[in-house]
Amino acid sequence: MLGLSDNAVHVWPKGAFRSLVVAVLIALAPQGSNATLKAKLSADAHLAVGAGQEVTRAGTLQVGEATVAENVEFLSKTLSRFRSFALNAQQSVEERHQNEEQRLQEAVAQAKDPKVKTALQQSVASNKESLDETKSIYSNIVTFSDSMLSLLKKTSSSGYNCDQLACGLHASCADTLNGASCVCDEGYIGQGKDCQAPPAFAPHLLLGENAVHASDVHVTAFDGNKIAVVFRDENKGNSGALVVGTVQEAGSIELSPLEIFTAAGAQAFSPVVAGSDSRSLAIAWRDSAKSGACRLRAAKLGASGIRGAEMALSWGPAVDFCNDQAHKMSIQAFDKNRFVVLYSDKARGPDPSHMESFGNSILADVGELGNVSMLGNFRFTDSAVARLEATKVSKNGFVLAARASPAVDEMNPQTVKQEAMAIYGELVGEDLVFDPNPVNLEPKEGQIWARGVSLIAPNTLAYAYQDGKNSQLKIAVLDIHPQTHRMQVAHAPEAxxxxxxxxxxxxxxxxxxxDPYAMTYFQGDEGESLLSICGLSAERRLQNCEDFPWLTQKVSSVSGASLGDGRVVMAFATPSGVPYYSLFGLSKK
Incomplete structure (x- = not known):
């Protein structure tokens, strides 16, 4: 029924077989005008159908814009389905014919009229002939599929290059002895087309599903392998809650029991947490959604020294440090248990009836039992600020990203918008010093909303933000002078x-x-949570940016922390307030 040569495929099916082949191929083929299969063989190849009929094709194999390798894969999968269909159908037909033969034989045995018995015996013979013919048809389909699969395997083993092969998400093309092949990126498992994160990377419940209603989630990583997650629990009167954990080598996180860090009946809006390498934790929050008091509380991990109590927290009392607060703060940890909190502040000006808004900060020291000592207040701008986000850039240096009110250029009187502002700060002894010359990425634009800032290489920052006016996410690169610490724009904002x-x-x-990379996380158009990873060129420009979905559903709040070596921990809450964490590795393309 089927003969193969090096350059041709010859098929001589029966009429019924040919009709069945066409019908099944049509049933298995993708639907829609864009799924038209354009099959082309080499110039000397030909397909002969029936006796002496030849149809010649030339060129490449493609489905729409698909590559040769993708079409070979599609045909292989279709033929495999074709083969499975034939085997399953043959088994089903045999069962039906056996049941029919048994029924007819019983009828023959019971028949008394010779004519009826003869007719039934003819039906038995016809049933057997029909079964033999049908089995032959399905056997030919299996033989045809096996031969074509063998031919495609032989063809593909000659080797496609990576330009002809499209790999799936989290996979890369690699050259092998059998040609180009898709392999899963480091940290993912699968066959190159279906690479998935290992089970340990999937989201895990932070607590019991109905234990809390979490909002304002924030996470930090500290002391090598420790994490701390804080949030506001709406189920318990907006109290502040903390969970600490240890990241295991196997990729899981061992979590300690939930602790409430607010007093009975007190609230904690927009809590932020930082941890030091000496195992101190500090949490800053406000006690009301609007016009709240600023509070700072600290704890020491494993202060008792008791074996088995390494994760036990020794808390100091909460300390108030500002009033009339309505914005989220930012907190950073430094050596010797020093913590810096940056926040929006207000004070009465020369006119007692007028309140002036400005950017302020505190430097605090955390003692062995979690006691907080205030070392001073340090103003970083005379403008009103909001949406504060900071990142450390050196042992004692940090950069603050903020949305600030417009300023007036005294040298050239005009209003300068400061909605994408960056300020360099540094811890010097027991003082905080700020550069009086901030960088403004959008001096003429407004409506700059959510933002983030990150260190991507020594003295090099990335600043990403939401441009609300133009409905764009933008990112810029900033350089810090290694001696003067003056910042300048290395690459202007781009979409x-x-x-x-x-x-x-x-x-x-x-x-x-x-190994410089910029990592930004945000919500996609469909509500999914995305990570965008960009490399940094020698010209200080971000390049080869790729988006990776790490969560398919919407979140009400989310926070991430880097554990180094491509490992990331994300903490988030669903719209219904269920808190989760996800620990995963990121591969480089």
């Missing part, structure tokens, strides 16, 4: 994506200082 995301944030040094 990272379209649309409006309720959150935009960044993670510093996802891999290492010598």
């Amino acid at each position: 990272l994506g379209k649309g409006v995301s309720p959150y935009v944030s960044m993670l510093s040094l996802p891999y290492s200082a010598s």
Whole structure:
């Protein structure tokens, strides 16, 4: 029925077989005008159908814009389905014919009229002939499929290059002895077309599903392998809650029991947490959604020294440090248990009836039992500020990203918008010093909303933000002078994506200082949570940006922290308030 040569495929099916082949191929083929299969063989190949009929094709194999390798894969899968269909159908037909033969034989045995018995015996014979013919048809389909699969395998083994092969998400093309092949990126498992994160990377419940209603989630990583997650629990009167954990080598996180860090009946809006390498934690929050008091509380991890109590927290009392607060703060940890909190502040000006808004900060020291000592207040701008996000850029240096009210250029009187402002700050002894010359990425634009800032290489920053006016996500590169610490724009803002995301944030040094990448996370157009990873060129320009979905559903709040070496921990809450965490590795393309 089927003969193969090096350059041709010859098929001589029966009429019934040919009709069945066509019908099944039509049933298995993708539907729609864009799924038309354009089959082309080499110039000397030909397909002979029936006796002496030849149809010649020339060129390449493609489905729409698909590559040769993709079409070979499609045909292989279709033929495999074709073969499975034939085997399953043959088994089903045999069962039906056996049942029919048994029924007819019983009828023959019971028949008394000779004519009826003869007719039934003829039916038995016809049933057997029909079964033999049908089995032959399906056997030919299996033989045809096996031969074509063998031919396609032989053809593909001659080797396509990576330009002809499209790999799936989280996969890369690699040259092998059998030609180009898709392999899963480091940290993912699968066959190159269906690479998935390992089960340990999937989202895990932070607590019981109905234990809390989490909002304002924030996470930090500290002391090598420790994490701390804080949030506001709406189920318990907006109290502040904390969970600490240890990241295991196998990729899981061992979590400690939930702790409430607010007093009975007190609230914690927009809590932020930072941890030091000496195992101190500090949490800053406001006690009301609007016009709240600023509070700071700290704890020491494993202060008792008791074996088995390494994750036990020794808390100090909460300390108030500002009033009339309505914005989220930012907190950073430094050596010797020093913590910096940056926030929006207000004070009465020369006119007692007028309140002046400005950017302020505190430097605090955390003692062995979690006691907080205030070392001073340090103003970083005379403009009103909001949407504060900061990142450390050196042992004692940090950069603050903020949305600030317009300023007036005294040298050239005109209003300068400061909605995408960056300020360099540094811890010097027991003082905080700020550069009086901030960088403004959008001096003429307004409606700059969510933002994030991250260190991507020594003295090099990325600043991502939501441009609400133009419905764009933008990102810029800033350089810090190694001696003067003066910042300048290395690459002007450019579009990272379209649309409006309720959150935009960044993670510093996802891999290492010598391996520069910028990592931004935000919400996609369909509500999915995306990570955008960009490389840095020698010209200080972000390049080869790629978006990776790490969560398919919407979140009400989300926060991330880098663990180094491509590992990331994300903490988030669903719209119904269920808190989760996800720990995963990021591959480089």
